[in-house]
Amino acid sequence: MHKVAVIGGDGIGPEIIESGKTVLDAAGEKFGFDIEWTGFDIGADRYLATGELLTEEDLKELEKFQAIYFGAIGDDRVKPGILEKGILLNLRFYFDQYINLRPIRMLAGVDTPLANKRPEDIDFVVVRENTEDFYVGIGSRLKGHEKKVLEVKRDLYSVKFGLDVETDSDELAYQIGVISREGASRVISYAFDMAQSREKKVTSVDKANVLSDIYGLWRDVFLETAAKYPGTTHEFTFVDAITMWFVKNPEWFDVVVTPNMFGDIITDLGAMIQGGLGLAPGGNINPDGTSMFEPIHGSAPKYKGQNVANPLATIWAGSMLLEHLGEKDAADRVLQGIEASIRERVVTKDMGGSASTSGVGDWIARWINNS
Amino acid sequence: MHKVAVIGGDGIGPEIIESGKTVLDAAGEKFGFDIEWTGFDIGADRYLATGELLTEEDLKELEKFQAIYFGAIGDDRVKPGILEKGILLNLRFYFDQYINLRPIRMLAGVDTPLANKRPEDIDFVVVRENTEDFYVGIGSRLKGHEKKVLEVKRDLYSVKFGLDVETDSDELAYQIGVISREGASRVISYAFDMAQSREKKVTSVDKANVLSDIYGLWRDVFLETAAKYPGTTHEFTFVDAITMWFVKNPEWFDVVVTPNMFGDIITDLGAMIQGGLGLAPGGNINPDGTSMFEPIHGSAPKYKGQNVANPLATIWAGSMLLEHLGEKDAADRVLQGIEASIRERVVTKDMGGSASTSGVGDWIARWINNS
Ligand SMILES: CC(C)[C@H](C(=O)O)[C@@H](O)C(=O)O
Ligand SMILES: CC(C)[C@H](C(=O)O)[C@@H](O)C(=O)O
Numbered sequence A, B: 001m002h003k004v005a006v007i008g009g010d011g012i013g014p015e016i017i018e019s020g021k022t023v024l025d026a027a028g029e030k031f032g033f034d035i036e037w038t039g040f041d042i043g044a045d046r047y048l049a050t051g052e053l054l055t056e057e058d059l060k061e062l063e064k065f066q067a068i069y070f071g072a073i074g075d076d077r078v079k080p081g082i083l084e085k086g087i088l089l090n091l092r093f094y095f096d097q098y099i100n101l102r103p104i105r106m107l108a109g110v111d112t113p114l115a116n117k118r119p120e121d122i123d124f125v126v127v128r129e130n131t132e133d134f135y136v137g138i139g140s141r142l143k144g145h146e147k148k149v150l151e152v153k154r155d156l157y158s159v160k161f162g163l164d165v166e167t168d169s170d171e172l173a174y175q176i177g178v179i180s181r182e183g184a185s186r187v188i189s190y191a192f193d194m195a196q197s198r199e200k201k202v203t204s205v206d207k208a209n210v211l212s213d214i215y216g217l218w219r220d221v222f223l224e225t226a227a228k229y230p231g232t233t234h235e236f237t238f239v240d241a242i243t244m245w246f247v248k249n250p251e252w253f254d255v256v257v258t259p260n261m262f263g264d265i266i267t268d269l270g271a272m273i274q275g276g277l278g279l280a281p282g283g284n285i286n287p288d289g290t291s292m293f294e295p296i297h298g299s300a301p302k303y304k305g306q307n308v309a310n311p312l313a314t315i316w317a318g319s320m321l322l323e324h325l326g327e328k329d330a331a332d333r334v335l336q337g338i339e340a341s342i343r344e345r346v347v348t349k350d351m352g353g354s355a356s357t358s359g360v361g362d363w364i365a366r367w368i369n370n371s
Helices: A013-031 A044-050 A056-062 A082-094 A181-196 A212-226 A239-248 A260-273 A312-324 A328-343 A357-370 B013-031 B044-050 B056-062 B082-094 B181-196 B212-226 B239-248 B260-273 B312-324 B328-343 B357-370
Strands: A002-009 A035-039 A067-072 A099-105 A123-129 A133-142 A145-153 A158-167 A172-180 A201-206 A233-238 A255-258 A281-285 A291-295 B002-009 B035-039 B067-072 B099-105 B123-129 B133-142 B145-153 B158-167 B172-180 B201-206 B233-238 B255-258 B281-285 B291-295
Touching (some): A002 A013, A013 A035, A013 A067, A013 A312, A013 A328, A013 A357, A044 A082, A067 A082, A067 A312, A082 A133, A099 A260, A123 A181, A133 A145, A133 A158, A133 A260, A133 B212, A158 A172, A172 A181, A172 B158, A172 B212, A181 A201, A181 A212, A181 A255, A201 A212, A201 A260, A212 B133, A212 B172, A233 A239, A239 A260, A239 B260, A255 A260, A260 B239, A260 B260, A281 A312, A291 A312, A312 A328, A328 A357, B002 B013, B013 B035, B013 B067, B013 B312, B013 B357, B067 B082, B082 B133, B099 B260, B123 B181, B123 B260, B133 B145, B133 B158, B133 B260, B158 B172, B172 B181, B172 B212, B181 B201, B181 B212, B201 B212, B201 B239, B212 B233, B233 B239, B239 B260, B255 B260, B281 B312, B291 B312, B312 B328, B312 B357, B328 B357
Parallel strands (some): A002 A035, A002 A067, A067 A291, A123 A255, A201 A233, A201 A255, B002 B035, B002 B067, B067 B291, B123 B255
Antiparallel strands (some): A099 A281, A133 A172, A145 A158, A158 B158, A281 A291, B099 B123, B099 B281, B133 B172, B145 B158
């Protein structure tokens, strides 16, 4: 019996999560385990009604679970940033989910916008750091002069900035990013470990030629870590350059490890080359704590309640969730179910099919049943 | 008579610039003007010999020119960042070249890695802010406790950060980005002005949902500026999302305006979709001062001196330079020459041809002569 927390969230979130649960339940039945789902009412509706994003109580409750199955957040009635920071990033940080694992893999039968690329050309993993960098969210807007204290608290460390800022600009904004040796080290080590069971190649992403302080430290830690894995190839790329190679030569990559913000950018690009956001899952992982699995796309408010959203990214995230729970065989079967649905063209409109959100989930659940 | 400063720089820089000069001279002959070229010895060799990157004297001399024709800098013997910051970024900042103009346009006969996209689908302009954001290059690495003063000086304004930082991390690095109302305003206005002679659509790039301070200000200024152009369509995209649309729907874009760092990333991606870095030019523009034109690719040290590098990006940058000098007809003719060389397959190896760097330049110069 596995206990999993569920946050459907906003927009299409609840629908795609329902579809995912149906598939995971079927996998449980097939492989002899039960999943007990516990839903949490978290998202825009609650925020608009009560002003609450994530309460202490929510966090204390969620902490009891090994995994969270997360739909999507984001709503047109709420200013950009409120829900993202107050819910999604807050969860990633609170549970110290320092690895954001995003497979970039083109499944058979999927269309890519790239010319002449086949599934075997697009199969790598991005390991995105998930707690630091410019995602710490500290900064300010000022006119004239301002004194301010900004603080970042993490499980590993904390840092306090006493700031005394003066400008003759009409209005000025600043933003501070932070990278720590510990923070870089653990995610880079994870990437090298992961490469051991793959093709033993790790590519680092940075912009150390311009943002030399934070990415200089990142580079140093990357080199020190690489030295501990003598049989593994390692290389650096600048973030601008890697966007080119994703499009031109995706077959070069095996494991890509990246600071948080660049990871955000390149995994959306990665999602597109593997066939679109409808197919891109992610895991926010703390190997010793509560991890969270989600499609990397957003809540697409305009499709809410229409039963038309593509649930495959969510179902794939469910497969990652099962693997995380130790149910490797079930996880593999779910992915095979996704491949079967694509092969048989039981897919939603965005993929050229006519199936509904629930229809895809039901079909894959049955396929697992009969498999 | 136009006076133009020339910085060949490192690696393939001097060769591609020679090729560009040949073409621009031919255009001058055809359209009845002379260009007086004044070369500057700036780059890795000089740095390694004398320790000098850009001297006060260099800057005072360069200031006398309306335009600089720039090859590339970067050398394996020098740590990443030294030449980039000490030369390229220093020039951009010193001359307050606040607009980095990068056309993303697929010429007829060029291959794109995208499936099903034709030249008419890929034709937009990126207006990249070029003096602010994380490119101000301030930050630090520390253990324990540190007091520091960091300063940014620009023509428009200056800002001074008094910092008192304390951490229990093993080692921590931080990086500060800055956006000012004036800085955002002038580049966003430039983009809207440019859109008036195009399709009247401006797309803004940011990540205001996470880096809310700097990109929140950027958004506000974008909205305020948009309000002054009621007949022009405006829209926001998040930087992660726009990388997807570049690949999937490049035909959506007309003028894209972006903060500096995201501009760096998306224009490399843009270069790739338009046919590769060998074809992507850029202008660093100060409408009232010294502007600088360059290919957006780097110095490719391993091809140095082999006469094999693709000069088309540099020649195209030369066309932008001519337009900047008011020689619109000559500029157009140079671009037609580039298109002719592609049509006739007089191109370098990277584009599937067998011509040399100088061979391409000579051919286009002759074509202009005979045109
Ligand atoms: C919604 C947003 C805060 C988030 C991020 O930037 O990490 C999303 O883009 C993602 O990639 O998961
Ligand atoms: C060389 C580097 C500093 C530069 C930049 O980041 O601006 C380059 O990538 C560019 O885009 O012109």
